[in-house]
Amino acid sequence: MRDIWKLIFWLSISSLNNVQAHELRLIYPDFPPFTYAKSGEPAAGNFLLHQIMKKLKQPYHSRQVPNYKRALNDIERNLADGFFFASQNQKRDQVAQFSKPLLVNNWSWFFRQENFLDPHSKDFKAKAKIASLEGTNTLTWLKNNHYKVVGKQNDVVKLAQLLFDLKRIDAAFLSAEVFKYKAIHSNMRNGQYIEVVQRSAPFGIYISKAYIEEHPQFMPRLNQAIDQVQKQYLPKTHTLSELKR
Template sequence: MLLIRLFAVAFLFSYSALAEDLRLVYPHFPPYTKQQQPLAAGNFLVEKIMQQLQQGYSTKQVPNYKRALSEVQYGEADGFFFASQNSQRDSVAVFSKSVLYNNWSWFFRYDRYLDPYSSEFKSDAKVASIEGTNTLRWLNTHHYHVVGKQSNVAKLAIMLFDLERIDAAFMSADVFKSSEVHPNLVRGEYIEVVQRSAPFGIYISKAYLEQHPGFMQRLNSAINVVQKTYLDSSYTLPGLIREP
């Protein structure tokens, strides 16, 4: 009888753990994530992934990736999306299978092109990115002449086009090009040079995964299904299909 009771308690505990909502946070990072309707691509795909998992979840918007990581690190969230991978994030969370691929690009004023692959550019050109992003981290890691970090695309565009305090902006191409916070962006008056393509995925905290064995495998399987249903073979933002 005691054994049956212990089994029942263990079952209820396990069921309760599975039934808990997954707490996810995300930065304001249009067009990938945003709070307003209609759902941004990242919010939409995460919704479909959680439906495929049959996993209850909640989401909360935070100012930037730095805050998202902090919430996971201090147990206020179980994960965050969409993000590219780095060692700092890997120390507290596990990176999922890539969901989308995101180009990191240089952006120049339309009347001034510099060669971003030259040694002179790396040592002399004044560049900037968005605070808390992997693009800013990449610039610092590779020893570019970083002169500032901005909180959003609008401020970065002003630095580049109006004040001319920087020679180039470096960031997610889709984020920069989809923003309409500056006349140059609306009219497409800039030069873009792609530096690299980075995978975007979902980070889940190591603490959550310890309590929910097998969750990451199930998450990656769900991502596979959603990719095949809602993305074309490029696995990029332009390949998003909202109604398969």
């Protein structure tokens, strides 16, 4: 009988170690400066994610996908356990659980300096030609609120060209940090644009419901680690400009 209890004990320990050793499969979209795939210093999102996983002592692997639409598709097909960083919406909530927010992401309208339009006017919603990035919540928000969306891009540089060079759109609507990242266009570098902040959206980590079902204690632990990382690296406003490495 004693030998049986010893066996049960060691099997329990082995099972616990296997859970701890499970490598979390995470994905992230090409969304600089929040996430980044090129060599060199990791982008803010990748850096913060790594600090969170260190707090959890959680092995993980992360890979890049083109956009948020692909990220959600991979979660649905069980090709990944979660994705970062993202704002919350109903479609994502169907297959994954949103963590405690870590960052704040401003959604902004961008206009040519000589062509400012009031984004809160009725005429703007009915007539202004607008574009955003494929698979993002900003694009979903535009469509749900019945704006005149005439274009979507995977590449933020092409979106800037549509607005400033080709002048095929009246406004770009997307994450302010993304559009202003490293001044991707001469107008951005020279400050020749007008920005109007529409709303601030919390950014967090989505973990698949399938993973949570197998690891029910993971989300409380994840949220606790997010708290710790916020206090250490984002002590004030939880924006990238306040990030301390």
